[in-house]
Amino acid sequence: MTRRLNTFVHVDGVAYGPDSKVPASVAKRIGDHAWQDDDAPETPAAPVEAPPRSGRGSGIDAWRAFAEQNGVGVDSDMSREDIIAAAEDAGAVDREV
Structure with a gap:
């Protein structure tokens, strides 16, 4: 196994x-x-809510984890703002107005 x-x-x-x-x-x-x-059935992941854009819980680690859980490609040299922009471009999160 x-x-x-x-x-x-x-x-x-x-x-x-x-x-x-x-x-x-x-x-x-x-x-x-x-x-x-490997032989266990996959359980669907619970929907992941986007981290806040400011304040507690809005750091780069939270945004990186959110992006990866939503299939958004991120590189280790990306800033938090770059990750948020990539998530927006991928449709994982709405654009801020």
């Missing part, structure tokens, strides 16, 4: 997701909650 990630995680600045080959040295640092058996 093999396991695969059921979500996206970051370990030492590297992102891993359900289709990633995770090295054993990294896999042992990821909690059991982030894994599923």
